[in-house]
Amino acid sequence: MAKPFVAILMGSDSDFPKVEAAIGVLKKLSIPYEVRVHSAHRTPDATHQYVTGADQRGCAAFIACAGMAAHLAGVVASLTIKPVIGVPIDAGPLDGLDALMSTVQMPGGIPVATVAIGKAGAKNAGYLAAQIIAVSDADLAERLKADRAENAKEVLAKNEALQKQLNG
Missing domain, CATH: 1.20.5 (Single alpha-helices involved in coiled-coils or other helix-helix interfaces)
Structure with a gap:
């Protein structure tokens, strides 16, 4: 069986400088990961295919990073029962507050664990994903x-x- 991994999705490649904080944590802790650019709005079919495929290949947790409308984490959560961690990215005129509200306000039954806006949130997303996996990995x-x-x-x-x- 393949080792559990964390799938990191970002809505745009411009989010990568923030996402690097999560990658750094996963590398430091020797946790396998994948990183993809997928948009909830611009590439819904590709997002669906990636999430369902990653789920079947042993993804243990998803980290979804997006700014502005920030529907990526919610879309990911709608496609899996694995934990989804949303990272609101500080982009656009509202500096991430819009992304925070979009990420944290999920309907009952489709949870998204939401961390802080930006780089600190991405770092904590990496740690939270690690803690989720550590429940079954001594x-x-x-x-x-x-x-x-x-x-x-x-x-x-x-x-x-x-x-x-x-x-x-």
Whole structure:
């Protein structure tokens, strides 16, 4: 059986600089992933084919990144019962607020886990996908724990450096 992977979809290639934050997390944690540009509005048939195919090939979670009208996560969620994480992209005149509202306001029964707007949200989407997979992967759970411990160590080191600076 193929190793579970995360499918990352973005509505436009212009979203890629934000999506890289999710990719970085998945790489760091050694989680296989695929990245595709698919639009809920401009390529609905291709989106449908990709999502259903990825589902059948062992996709464990989907990350859907889109700006403005941001219907991509909802469309993906309508096609699978696997977890879907929506990342609103800060694009357009409303700087992502429109995408946030479009992503988070799903009808009952078709959930989309929605993270913060932009790059921080994409990073958290990567971590959330990892946590979902870690429920049934003890090795990944240990890698996540080690990553958290390393993050805590970095914060404590920054505090120590600040205290030295302040106290001369």
